[in-house]
Amino acid sequence: MTDTEATRRTGPSSLRLLAPGDAGWDAARATFNLLDDQRPDLIALPEDAAGxxxxxxxxxxEGLRVAAQSTGHGAACRHPLDGAxxxxxxxxxxxxxxxxxRRVRVGAGARWRDVAPRLSDVGLAGLHGSSLGVGLAGYSLGGGVGWLTRRHGLQCNAVRAVELVTIDGEHLRADADHHPDLFWALRGGGGNFGIVTALEFDAVQVPELASGAYFFPVERTAEVLHTWSALLPSLPEALTTWVTVMHFPPSDEMPPEVRGRSFTILMAAHLGSEREARRLLRPLQELGPMRDTLGPQDPLALGALAMDxxxxxxxxxxxxxVDGLPGGAIAxxxxxxxxxxxLTLVQFRHVGGALSRRPDGAGARATLPGEILVFSLAIPIGPDTESIAALERLDDILAPLNVGEYPNLVEHPVxxxxxxxxxxxxxxxxxxAAYDPADLVHGNHHVPTAAGG
Ligand SMILES: Cc1cc2nc3c(=O)[nH]c(=O)nc-3n(C[C@H](O)[C@H](O)[C@H](O)COP(=O)(O)OP(=O)(O)OC[C@H]3O[C@@H](n4cnc5c(N)ncnc54)[C@H](O)[C@@H]3O)c2cc1C
Structure with missing residues (x-):
């Protein structure tokens, strides 16, 4: 610990403060996307709500704005942190x-991997997404789309209470009976209303699960997408499928069977038996996958299915x-x-189902439009122009089909x-305006006060 840091610890024992140059500064400001270089003025590492x-x-x-981060997975959609x-x-x-x-309570720094194994052990699952490294806070405040959300809706609408410290320093519990407007806003409006300290949400029962993937050579992408798109209207909400075109990096982190190779992968999670899943997926199975991992699984397997x-x-x-993929777009x-x-990854997620129906008592993010959520990422190698051009080309292809955006996957400030x-x-x-009239809380995808800004 440096002298600066030691001095700054003279406040409450539950608060550790870091300034630029302190030991631990770079780790505390780090984000999941290494292209982000966020530079706040100070970082606080509290242990509890008092901190x-x-x-x-x-x-x-000190006249600073305040921003929060649990894991840094969603930091890219925030404006720069100067003066924060x-x-x-x-x-x-x-x-x-x-x-x-089935009620779960988590601190605001918990990741899905802190929760999913414990739920899986008792036949439950949370409505997590593709990666268990993602934090509950940002995921739940922004929406939350994963393997079970076609059946159960957005994670934000499974949230039953949010505890937060307002900019006035008050520690509140927002739920259906207390601060209902704030509770509504927090479920989809992101981290714009205060610093969340804890969340409570409902997990779902998973009495039976079949999940896994059909791997195809990447050269068969058009064929797989055609077959998959034609199949979507017939698939029940209990079955969620994603098609992912993936060029796996030659990294040791990748399983040896995929490392450095390219595939088009049909990934499936079915709340039911393997036999039923195979029946529903027959047209894709008949394409003859080169590898097939579909089988009965514990809910925890969903955390690794996407191979994030x-x-x-x-x-x-x-x-x-988008609502669908016409033949021209597929080609x-x-x-x-x-x-x-x-493009390292181009992913097509079947959404719709419960995601398109407004649940009783929904938050600000009640539904998502569209039947397919497309997400693509490029890891720039050398000069960045080629990957940017490819992402722009993808946007151009999808522009005439675009029916909306899912904010948690929009990874730049807009x-x-x-x-x-x-x-x-x-x-x-x-x-x-009611909870942060001076607009000092700096969440991702900024919501300004009613008065302006
Ligand atoms: C590898 C990867 C996989 C993903 N997969 C999915 C997926 O399958 N489905 C999906 O829906 N999304 C997915 N996402 C997007 C993810 O939901 C968002 O990036 C989300 O914001 C991450 O939340 P976090 O808390 O981990 O991130 P952080 O960067 O720590 O936080 C993101 C934002 O959340 C808010 N926030 C965080 N903590 C607090 C707090 N204590 N108080 C107030 N506000 C807070 C802030 O506005 C902050 O800027 C994925 C992202 C990555 C990088």
Whole structure:
């Protein structure tokens, strides 16, 4: 520990403060995307809600804005952190599971990997996404789309309570009965309303699960996408399939059977038997996958199904929601993502189902439009121009089909009003004005106050 850091620890014992140059500074400001270089003025590493309140009070005293980070997986959609104190909640990762009521309580620094194994052991699952390295906080505040959300809806609408420290230093619990407007805004409006200290949400029962993947040579992308698109209308909400065109890096982190190779992979998660899953997927099976891993699994297997990278990497990405993929788009997408493509991954997720229905008591993000969520990332090698051009080409192909965007996968700062209809956006701004009138809380996909900004 440096002298600066030691001096700064004279406040509450639950708050550790770092300034540029302190030991641990670079680790505390790091993000999942190595192309981000966020430089806040100060970083607080609280252990509990009292530490968060002390950090917020300090920021106010020093005239700094406040931003929060649990894992850094979603940092890229935030504006620069000059003049801000970053509250890094990674030490607040306690997890409590009540299997009987299916209620889970997590600290704001918990990752899905802190939760998923414990739920899986008792036949439950959370509505996590492709990677268990992602944090509960940013994922749940922004929406949350994963393997079981076609059946159960967005993770934000499985949230039952959010505890947070407001910019005034008050520690609140927002739920259906307390601060209901704030509770509504937090479920989809992101981390714009205060610093979250804990979340409570409902897990889902998974009495039976079949999951796995059919691997095809990348040269068969168009054929796989045609067959998959034609099949989608017949698939029940219990079955979620994604097609991922993946050029696996030659990294040791990759399983040997895929390392350095390219595949088009049909990934499937079915809340039912393997036999039923195979029946539903027959047209894809009849294409003759070169490798087939579909079988009965524990819920925990869903955390590894997408084969997401676990370690930070440099990348750029793009995303779109579409209703379907016409033949012309499939041909163009297959050509763009094929052998030698600068796009490391192009993923097509079947959404719709419960994601298109407004649940009772929904938050600000009630539904998602579209039937297919497209996401692509490129890892720039050498000069970045080739990967940027390929992502732009993907945007051009999808532009005529685009029916919306899913904010958690929009990984650069944008005007967040485009993610919401006008009444929802106006209400989010009113809640922001009520809880952060001076607009000091700096969440990803910024919601300004009703008054302006
Ligand atoms: C590898 C990878 C896989 C992904 N897979 C999926 C997926 O399958 N489905 C999906 O829906 N999304 C997915 N995402 C996107 C992910 O949901 C967002 O990036 C999300 O914001 C990450 O949350 P985090 O807490 O881990 O990130 P962080 O970067 O720590 O936080 C992101 C934002 O959340 C808010 N926030 C975090 N903590 C707090 C807090 N304590 N108080 C207030 N606000 C807070 C802040 O606005 C912050 O800027 C993925 C991202 C990556 C990098």
């Amino acid at each position: 968060v309140a002390a950090a917020v009070a300090l920021a106010r005293g 104190l970053l509250v890094n909640t990674s030490r607040m990762n306690a997890v409590a599971v009540d299997a009987g009521s 990278p676990e370690s930070p990497l440099p990348y750029r990405s793009t995303t779109a929601l 163009a997408l297959a050509a763009l993502s094929g052998v030698g493509s600068p 005007d967040a009003s485009r993610f919401f209809d006008a009444p929802t956006w106006a209400r989010l701004r009113e809640v922001k």
